Amino acid sequence: MRSRWLAVYSGALLAFLHAPLLVLIVFSFNASRFTVWEGFSLRWYGAAVNDPQLSESLVNSLIIAGVSSVLATLIGTLAAYAIWRRAAPVFSGSLYLSLITPEIVSGVSLLALFQWFFRFAHLKLGMYTVVIAHVAFSLAYVAIVISARLKSYDRSLEEAALDLGATEWRAFRKVTLPFLAPAVAAAFLLALVVSFDDYVITSLVAGVDSETLPMVIYAMARRGVSPVVNAVSSLILIAFGGIILISQRLQRQ
Amino acid sequence: MNLRRWFLLPARVWMALSFAAPLAFVCGYAFLTRGDFGGVDRPWTLESFARLADPIYLGILWRSVWIAAAATASCVLLGFPLALFIARAGKRRNLYLQLVLLPFWTSFLVRTYAWLFILRETGLVNTILMGLHVIHSPIQLLYNDGAVLLGLVYNFLPFFVLPLYATLEKMDPLLLEAAADLGAKPRRVLWRVIVPLSAPGIAAGSVLVFIPCLGAYLTPDLLGGGKSIMLGNLIQNQFTTSRDWPFGSAASIVLMLTGALLLSALLRSRAARELL
Numbered sequence: 001m002r003s004r005w006l007a008v009y010s011g012a013l014l015a016f017l018h019a020p021l022l023v024l025i026v027f028s029f030n031a032s033r034f035t036v037w038e039g040f041s042l043r044w045y046g047a048a049v050n051d052p053q054l055s056e057s058l059v060n061s062l063i064i065a066g067v068s069s070v071l072a073t074l075i076g077t078l079a080a081y082a083i084w085r086r087a088a089p090v091f092s093g094s095l096y097l098s099l100i101t102p103e104i105v106s107g108v109s110l111l112a113l114f115q116w117f118f119r120f121a122h123l124k125l126g127m128y129t130v131v132i133a134h135v136a137f138s139l140a141y142v143a144i145v146i147s148a149r150l151k152s153y154d155r156s157l158e159e160a161a162l163d164l165g166a167t168e169w170r171a172f173r174k175v176t177l178p179f180l181a182p183a184v185a186a187a188f189l190l191a192l193v194v195s196f197d198d199y200v201i202t203s204l205v206a207g208v209d210s211e212t213l214p215m216v217i218y219a220m221a222r223r224g225v226s227p228v229v230n231a232v233s234s235l236i237l238i239a240f241g242g243i244i245l246i247s248q249r250l251q252r253q
Numbered sequence: 254m255n256l257r258r259w260f261l262l263p264a265r266v267w268m269a270l271s272f273a274a275p276l277a278f279v280c281g282y283a284f285l286t287r288g289d290f291g292g293v294d295r296p297w298t299l300e301s302f303a304r305l306a307d308p309i310y311l312g313i314l315w316r317s318v319w320i321a322a323a324a325t326a327s328c329v330l331l332g333f334p335l336a337l338f339i340a341r342a343g344k345r346r347n348l349y350l351q352l353v354l355l356p357f358w359t360s361f362l363v364r365t366y367a368w369l370f371i372l373r374e375t376g377l378v379n380t381i382l383m384g385l386h387v388i389h390s391p392i393q394l395l396y397n398d399g400a401v402l403l404g405l406v407y408n409f410l411p412f413f414v415l416p417l418y419a420t421l422e423k424m425d426p427l428l429l430e431a432a433a434d435l436g437a438k439p440r441r442v443l444w445r446v447i448v449p450l451s452a453p454g455i456a457a458g459s460v461l462v463f464i465p466c467l468g469a470y471l472t473p474d475l476l477g478g479g480k481s482i483m484l485g486n487l488i489q490n491q492f493t494t495s496r497d498w499p500f501g502s503a504a505s506i507v508l509m510l511t512g513a514l515l516l517s518a519l520l521r522s523r524a525a526r527e528l529l
Contacts (some may be wrong), residue, residue, distance in 0.1 A: 003341070006334055006337065006338045006341075007338060009334055009335075009338070010334065010335050010338035010339070010349075013331060013334075013335050014335075014349070014352050014353070016407075017352070017353065017356045017407070017410070018352070018355075018356055020364070020367035020368060020370075020371055020407070021356055021359065021363075021364065021367055023367070023370075023371060023377060024363070024366075024367045024370055027370070027377075034375060034380070035375060035376055035377050035380040036380060074263075075263045075264045075267060076264065078260035078261070078263065078264065079260065079261055079263070079264030079265075081257075081260055082257045082258075082260040082261035082264075083261070085257045086257060088261060091261065091264070091265055091268065094268050094272060094273060095268070097272075097513075098268070098272050100464055100465075100512055100516060101272075101276075101509065101512075102464075102465065102467075102468025102469075102470070102485060102508055102509075102512070103468070103470065104468060104470040104485040104488050104489055104505075105276075105279070105468065105488065105505045105508060105509055106272070106275070107489075108279065108488055108489070108491075108492040108501060108502075108505060109275035109276050109278060109279040109505065110271065110275045111492060112275060112278045112279055112282060112492075112498060112502070113271075113274055113275040113278050115292065116278060132271050133271065135267060135271070136267060136268065136271035136272050139264060139267065139268065143264075168255070168256040169256060172256065193358065197360045197361055197362060199361075199362050199471060200470050200471055204489075204492070204493075214360075214362050217362060217363075217366065218362065218475075221366050221369055221475065222475070229366065230370065233360070233363040233366055233367070236359075236360050236363050237359050237360065237363055240358065240359045240360055241355060241358075241359055244355065244358040244359070245355075248351075
């Protein structure tokens with residue numbers, strides 16, 4: 001009896017976690033502008049696709065997320081491997097610290113640094129400042145995924161390669177890297193999502209020409225709710241959900 | 254051994270320049286004076302920290318702590334039974350864990366926006382209540398502390414459930430059997446055995462919820478409107494509209510230090526350390 005109540009409660013709480021998102025997706029197909037169901041329609045999706053501001057910011061977001069997640073995956077994978085070879089407590093500590101630092105603090109502190117730097121260099125905020133910031137916060141995620149995979153890696157495999165005369169680089173390239181491949185792919189997808197979704201840090205370090213999709217969604221949401229935002233949000237939810245499921249499957253391999 | 258150093262170098266440089274250096278700048282700026290055209294100027298001073306003791310700002314600090322504490326307490330109350338259920342679910346554990354995590358991994362912005370869509374004046378709740386003739390005109394559900402609290406609990410509940418689940422899952426079922434055999438009723442087993450043994454998980458989960466809630470920016474901004482200003486919004490405001498960088502920096506330091514202190518207190522316990 002008690003365990004049945006627990007199951008009912010847990011089912012209700014899990015439903016609570018998913019319901020708002022499902023409601024959003026359902027109403028994105030609503031013909032009406034209002035929250036009353038008037039029939040199935042794709043008109044808000046059509047409006048979203050034809051909105052120049054949305055498509056422009058989508059392109060920006062894709063470029064930023066693409067570049068920063070490639071960089072973060074590359075740098076983060078090498079770093080995780082290095083830490084696995086021998087611990088680097090200060091560096092690992094800074095990675096963890098970056099995870100728990102409130103986004104708003106990371107954002108304003110990067111802004112302060114950039115503004116200081118611009119006093120000496122004739123540059124201004126733009127796409128590249130966003131990429132620098134995104135790589136910084138994605139590194140910890142990549143390192144965690146790769147480190148988890150390395151925990152189940154047998155050190156003697158690499159030692160065998162070295163004993164057989166491979167250089168350190170060749171042993172890494174031919175033995176370790178193939179073992180890490182699924183985790184590298186998973187880390188890349190995770191970094192992609194984390195970067196694409198960021199609003200707080202991005203809004204602080206983006207320039208006038210580098211408005212991202214979350215920034216446009218945020219502005220539209222504040223202005224009052226337009227069903228177009230529901231359509232874009234639903235697309236993001238579905239795309240993210242798919243990417244994360246693939247990423248988790250890769251991590252379990 | 255050389256290879257390792259080269260592999261670590263790019264990440265070290267990147268973290269030093271785009272994480273450690275900016276934080277060092279903010280720590281320095283907090284002791285400077287606001288410049289005439291924004292930015293910072295000399296002389297060095299403690300004035301920004303003194304201003305944090307101003308009743309207006311103490312109020313914001315207090316409100317942030319209160320909302321973050323209420324969100325944490327809600328996560329404990331809501332999340333404990335769920336974590337217990339998942340830990341006892343046998344083969345279905347992974348499925349339920351996935352269900353907890355999936356919304357968490359989808360867009361943070363969209364998750365917050367979904368509540369805006371549901372709670373606004375022409376939103377789902379008001380439309381339904383008016384359709385049922387419970388109310389005649391829309392009620393204001395957004396832009397108050399309750400909406401912020403709801404948004405925070407919704408967004409950060411998985412942070413509590415996961416470490417607690419990890420503790421509960423490791424618990425030896427024989428201990429529960431022993432307690433029952435010795436005559437303890439289920440309620441007594443819960444309070445005298447399960448809750449004390451899962452203390453590290455509860456502590457870890459609470460800290461993991463409290464820290465991001467204290468520094469929350471997006472949720473109070475979207476769901477709280479201008480009224481429900483928290484520390485994160487204050488900091489953002491100082492660096493953008495108000496252009497008072499030293500004061501914004503001082504507030505950032507207070508926020509960072511609070512989080513760091515809580516985390517280091519937690520890391521003292523070995524059981525909690527293993528969960529993180």
